[in-house]
Amino acid sequence: MLENDGLIGRRPRDNTLGVELASGITLFEEHTMPPTPAAVVLLVQAEADSREMYAEFLRYQGFLPVPVSTARDGLRVAPEADVIVTGLLLPGDMDGIEFIARLKRDDRTKRIPVIVLTACAWKSDHERAEQAGCDVFLPKPCLPDDLLREVRRLLAQRTGPMESVRLTTEDRHSAQSTIADVAHVEDEVAQLFQQFRLDLEEMLDRSVPNGSLRLVVTHLMTRRTLAS
Numbered sequence: 001m002l003e004n005d006g007l008i009g010r011r012p013r014d015n016t017l018g019v020e021l022a023s024g025i026t027l028f029e030e031h032t033m034p035p036t037p038a039a040v041v042l043l044v045q046a047e048a049d050s051r052e053m054y055a056e057f058l059r060y061q062g063f064l065p066v067p068v069s070t071a072r073d074g075l076r077v078a079p080e081a082d083v084i085v086t087g088l089l090l091p092g093d094m095d096g097i098e099f100i101a102r103l104k105r106d107d108r109t110k111r112i113p114v115i116v117l118t119a120c121a122w123k124s125d126h127e128r129a130e131q132a133g134c135d136v137f138l139p140k141p142c143l144p145d146d147l148l149r150e151v152r153r154l155l156a157q158r159t160g161p162m163e164s165v166r167l168t169t170e171d172r173h174s175a176q177s178t179i180a181d182v183a184h185v186e187d188e189v190a191q192l193f194q195q196f197r198l199d200l201e202e203m204l205d206r207s208v209p210n211g212s213l214r215l216v217v218t219h220l221m222t223r224r225t226l227a228s
Helices: 048-060 071-080 096-105 123-132 144-207 212-227
Strands: 018-020 026-028 040-044 064-068 083-086 114-118 136-139
Touching: 040 048, 040 071, 048 064, 048 144, 064 071, 071 083, 071 096, 083 096, 083 144, 096 114, 096 123, 114 123, 114 144, 123 136, 136 144
Parallel strands: 040 064, 040 083, 083 114, 114 136
Antiparallel strands: 018 026
16 A cells, blocks of 8 residues: 555455464464555565564555465465565475466466565576566565565556546546536526626616616626626
């Protein structure tokens, strides 16, 4: 979201994110979701320190990070994610390449952008990740700011057109309402001015029988009207 402002087109979520992991443990994000849903970033990283560092940084930036250590656990959480960040060397029977490939074969997750964040920085690793379907390849060491920039960019690409349409529609409705209000006020002012002019002419007719002063005032008021 983002820069802490709302991404749109989001599906509703519960206030807490709970997912039963392959280990049999149900993972609950320790922070409840804010009133405006934050973007969920799935972090699949083998090293605990790496998971905690990136998760804490993203949380501070207004995201809802879900850190897990294995691809199996990642597959359980993935349908709820807005962006997936994964390493390549993962514990268990599935590495990062297979994890990405499975995500792209699943209708629930195939459109979710994937960032590879790994210490495997060889050209062959990069090529394999791209062939599997990753959107961004970030070699370690990677500053949290660099990861944040790519997360925001991918989210903007995913939701930007929808936001643009929504804002355009809202602006159009607001502009139409403002135009209608202005037109209504202009009509009221014109009616008041016309009534004032009639009342003034009637008063002058009574006070100046020959109407000369009324003609002068009427002429001045007409010039004023034309000038405006």
